[in-house]
Amino acid sequence: MTPGPLRLTVNENATELNDVPSGERLLDTLRWRVGLKGTKDGCRTGGCGACTVLIDGKSSLSCLTLTHDVDGASVTTIEGVGADPVGAKVRAAFEAAGALQCGYCTPGFVMALTGLLKERGRAIPLAELLEDLGGNLCRCTGYVTIVRAATMAHAEAP
Amino acid sequence: MAAFDLVAPATPDEAIAVLHAGGSGEVLVLAGGTDLLFDLEGGRATPRRVLSLRRLPWATLDWNGTSLVIGSTLPLRALENDADVRARFPGLYAAVRAVGSVALRHRATLGGNLGRSAPSSDLVPILLALDAEVDLVGPHGERTLSVDRFVVGSRQTALGPGELIRSVCIPEPRPSAYLWQRVRPFHDISHMAVAVAYSRARTRWRVAVSGFPPRPLLVPEAEEALDGPTPSDHALGLAAEAVARHAPIVADQRASEEYRRQLVRPLLVRAIRAALTPPGAP
Numbered sequence: 001m002t003p004g005p006l007r008l009t010v011n012e013n014a015t016e017l018n019d020v021p022s023g024e025r026l027l028d029t030l031r032w033r034v035g036l037k038g039t040k041d042g043c044r045t046g047g048c049g050a051c052t053v054l055i056d057g058k059s060s061l062s063c064l065t066l067t068h069d070v071d072g073a074s075v076t077t078i079e080g081v082g083a084d085p086v087g088a089k090v091r092a093a094f095e096a097a098g099a100l101q102c103g104y105c106t107p108g109f110v111m112a113l114t115g116l117l118k119e120r121g122r123a124i125p126l127a128e129l130l131e132d133l134g135g136n137l138c139r140c141t142g143y144v145t146i147v148r149a150a151t152m153a154h155a156e157a158p
Numbered sequence: 159m160a161a162f163d164l165v166a167p168a169t170p171d172e173a174i175a176v177l178h179a180g181g182s183g184e185v186l187v188l189a190g191g192t193d194l195l196f197d198l199e200g201g202r203a204t205p206r207r208v209l210s211l212r213r214l215p216w217a218t219l220d221w222n223g224t225s226l227v228i229g230s231t232l233p234l235r236a237l238e239n240d241a242d243v244r245a246r247f248p249g250l251y252a253a254v255r256a257v258g259s260v261a262l263r264h265r266a267t268l269g270g271n272l273g274r275s276a277p278s279s280d281l282v283p284i285l286l287a288l289d290a291e292v293d294l295v296g297p298h299g300e301r302t303l304s305v306d307r308f309v310v311g312s313r314q315t316a317l318g319p320g321e322l323i324r325s326v327c328i329p330e331p332r333p334s335a336y337l338w339q340r341v342r343p344f345h346d347i348s349h350m351a352v353a354v355a356y357s358r359a360r361t362r363w364r365v366a367v368s369g370f371p372p373r374p375l376l377v378p379e380a381e382e383a384l385d386g387p388t389p390s391d392h393a394l395g396l397a398a399e400a401v402a403r404h405a406p407i408v409a410d411q412r413a414s415e416e417y418r419r420q421l422v423r424p425l426l427v428r429a430i431r432a433a434l435t436p437p438g439a440p
Contacts, residue, residue, distance in 0.1 A: 021161060022162055023162060023198060044199070046192055046259075046262055049259060058264040059260055059261040061265070064192045064195045066191060069164070112259075112260065115264075119239075132259075134342075135258065
């Protein structure tokens with residue numbers, strides 16, 4: 001059964017979506033209906049963090065979220081994170097630290113780190129910030145440069 | 159994923175009516191969805207209807223005297239970020255942080271964790287150790303059950319037809335701790351865990367173990383070995399022996415029984431010591 005239309009604000013754009021099946025995940029809606037492929041489809045079981053987006057400013061796993069269950073919400077993806085001052089700093093830190101190789105995990109890391117720094121800013125101890133990135137997996141950097149980027153973004157957080 | 163009808167009523171009465179109208183297995187309850195979506199995607203569950211609790215006024219956190227009342231749909235991250243919870247329930251704080259990742263905890267809820275009742279739940283053991291109670295609402299009114307009575311088995315609870323978890327009440331702050339063993343420290347499933355708490359009111363330790371089927375359990379034999387608020391090393395040794403001997407530990411795909419019985423001893427000793435270490439101390 002396909003429920004009625006739903007409304008999302010995606011990267012500050014009001015978006016109305018029709019014919020979204022009740023079981024569709026936000027990950028698939030973003031990638032295949034809205035056409036934003038920056039949010040990555042990794043494990044689809046909440047294990048890798050590649051699909052992390054912000055829902056009403058809070059980092060969330062779009063693979064474990066039914067689109068209809070966030071009807072009315074504001075969603076920020078990697079494509080729109082640069083419009084957020086914190087997100088822009090995080091993105092710049094990833095660039096400055098060269099914190100990627102293949103890049104598949106990068107959107108998820110940027111969104112997770114942006115969410116954490118928007119939540120508590122510099123008040124979060126660095127060790128806890130790094131622990132809290134534990135839900136995101138990278139298979140190629142060895143994490144060294146990602147930790148460097150997180151450390152830089154933490155130092156510059158409000 | 160098979161098609162279903164997704165409904166999100168705004169009042170508890172409507173939600174109960176939706177749940178009660180559907181037969182067994184016909185209606186599934188969606189809280190944060192971080193566990194339920196596995197079953198929906200894998201086809202292990204094919205409900206006709208999914209009842210989302212997102213509009214219900216249960217995302218609350220209240221103090222009632224010394225009791226903490228946690229609304230069933232409060233995201234775990236909100237519980238974790240509350241400074242009083244962290245200071246007064248260190249074991250609960252540690253257990254919440256053991257669940258998934260931050261992004262998962264922004265959606266996952268305490269009610270969902272209890273209602274789904276996984277044998278590896280990181281929250282049930284600390285709720286057992288804190289003598290938490292579950293407030294239920296249903297077509298025949300309200301009732302309260304201890305967590306020990308609520309959690310029946312692996313993926314089995316005492317929820318009756320049409321019943322929903324409204325809140326969880328923790329009666330009093332207690333020195334407490336939650337320690338686990340896993341393959342990866344973060345965002346993994348505990349294959350052995352110990353929760354402990356000391357009740358000053360009842361002058362008794364609580365010891366719960368988890369990580370193996372069918373469900374997290376209290377181990378009274380270990381509790382009885384602990385001789386007061388600051389147990390001696392001798393008593394700690396006896397409690398470690400008792401938990402290893404009497405806990406109904408079994409093997410599953412994550413670990414053998416023998417390994418778990420070895421592991422539970424140091425976990426218990428360390429958990430008691432952690433509970434007795436004031437917050438902020440090294």
